[in-house]
Amino acid sequence: MYISGVPGTGKTASVHQVIRTLKDEYNDGDLPQFTYIEVNGMKLTEPHQAYCHILKVGFKKILRYEGLMKCFQIRIESLLTCNL
Numbered sequence: 001m002y003i004s005g006v007p008g009t010g011k012t013a014s015v016h017q018v019i020r021t022l023k024d025e026y027n028d029g030d031l032p033q034f035t036y037i038e039v040n041g042m043k044l045t046e047p048h049q050a051y052c053h054i055l056k057v058g059f060k061k062i063l064r065y066e067g068l069m070k071c072f073q074i075r076i077e078s079l080l081t082c083n084l
Helices: 011-027 048-059 065-080
Strands: none
């Protein structure tokens, strides 16, 4: 999900509240496990760094950009073929 807007409008606070609610629902057994990864675009100098950050935080992998797309392709294919 991509969220944007001018500073000070409550974007971060709103997202954090939604995540707290989702975690509560997971703890109550109402939702399956999920991974929340926050990417602050203002801290990135190039667009591909978002993908590197997601892999580093979410999948504990550090890759150069060259190997990044192949890794994502494999991961996305595995998610699309799993039974939910």
